Amino acid sequence: MCTAATYKTKDFYFGRTLDYEISYGDQVVITPRNYVFDLREGGQLKNHYAMIGMACVMENYPLYYDAVNEKGLGIAGLNFVGNASYKKPVEGKDNITQFELIPWILGKCATVKEARQLLKNMNLIDTPFLPDLPVAQLHWIIADKEECITLESLEEGMKIYDNPVGVLTNNPPFNYQMFNLNNYMQLAVENRSNTFSENLELNQYSRGMGGMGLPGDLSSQSRFVRVAFVKMNSLSGDSEEESVSQFFHILGSVDQQRGCCKLGEDKYEITLYTSCCNTDKGIYYYNTYDNHQISAVDMHKADLEGEKLYTYAPIKGEQIRMQN
Numbered sequence: 001m002c003t004a005a006t007y008k009t010k011d012f013y014f015g016r017t018l019d020y021e022i023s024y025g026d027q028v029v030i031t032p033r034n035y036v037f038d039l040r041e042g043g044q045l046k047n048h049y050a051m052i053g054m055a056c057v058m059e060n061y062p063l064y065y066d067a068v069n070e071k072g073l074g075i076a077g078l079n080f081v082g083n084a085s086y087k088k089p090v091e092g093k094d095n096i097t098q099f100e101l102i103p104w105i106l107g108k109c110a111t112v113k114e115a116r117q118l119l120k121n122m123n124l125i126d127t128p129f130l131p132d133l134p135v136a137q138l139h140w141i142i143a144d145k146e147e148c149i150t151l152e153s154l155e156e157g158m159k160i161y162d163n164p165v166g167v168l169t170n171n172p173p174f175n176y177q178m179f180n181l182n183n184y185m186q187l188a189v190e191n192r193s194n195t196f197s198e199n200l201e202l203n204q205y206s207r208g209m210g211g212m213g214l215p216g217d218l219s220s221q222s223r224f225v226r227v228a229f230v231k232m233n234s235l236s237g238d239s240e241e242e243s244v245s246q247f248f249h250i251l252g253s254v255d256q257q258r259g260c261c262k263l264g265e266d267k268y269e270i271t272l273y274t275s276c277c278n279t280d281k282g283i284y285y286y287n288t289y290d291n292h293q294i295s296a297v298d299m300h301k302a303d304l305e306g307e308k309l310y311t312y313a314p315i316k317g318e319q320i321r322m323q324n
């Protein structure tokens, strides 16, 4: 499972949790403007916007999971198993493979508005990156500081939904996730008085009872509701530290602890990393399952006119500051 979210204070923040049982060899990767992407169906993507995000690099190619470009546009891919449907190439269309989608959009578009235009002629195709590498079944959240959308390529075709909550998890399709929020419209951040029955004396015995009914389990539908509630009600100061801190708290509400989601003998899904990118500044903050300290990579410290990828292995192991 995975969860992605956006958050706006003075700047705009975009990030995700990546929940899985194995790592593909995640690295923070900066792709400068003159790195050349050879597109599978012909042509090249060069002189594009620079981008930063989490990826695994295979054959010197950044296979991004989530990234933000220098203009402040962000995308994250989240599992959409059983519903994602990619097509065969169609003449006259921009035939883009699933693994090219992030660089294709971030390389060419400065805003969601521009991405909407580019997507009009795009056909997502099912070519794997390598013959023995399975094609990831994903859907995507695409956001800038003005608006957020969800992109799904389904059996019946491509859907682009407005995403007014600025969050995404996994199944079911996004329109069902949004509809499901109706079931929770009674949730409140304030305590409520007794509306159950005036003939019964029922009292608030705890703080936080306005949120009674907020689902606490790890299913993707429950995480969608939980992170939507937390994000929509989130408050923080607007300094960088306060904003980043609050962002990690938002995604902390859907963190997955080892042991709670069993997939097989000794196999558990955990939150491998959580990211938070300041899209205005191009700084990618992250922490990992075994290192809660926030680390960061600033894309503007790299030569963005370059041609070669910059890669940063995540800093692992808890960094504990002893006080005595």
Ligand SMILES: C[C@H](CCC(=O)NCCS(=O)(=O)O)[C@H]1CC[C@H]2[C@@H]3[C@H](O)C[C@@H]4C[C@H](O)CC[C@]4(C)[C@H]3C[C@H](O)[C@]12C
Binding pocket: 001, 002, 018, 019, 020, 024, 056, 063, 064, 065, 077, 078, 079, 080, 081, 098, 099, 128, 129, 133, 134, 135, 136, 137, 138, 170, 171, 220
């Ligand atoms: C596993 C990741 C998604 C995590 C997630 O959503 N888990 C939910 C589990 S569940 O369904 O809800 O059970 C996805 C997100 C991005 C994916 C990667 C990117 O798409 C880039 C390439 C794409 C290639 O097709 C496969 C390898 C790969 C390197 C992908 C591996 C894996 O599928 C990733 C890392």
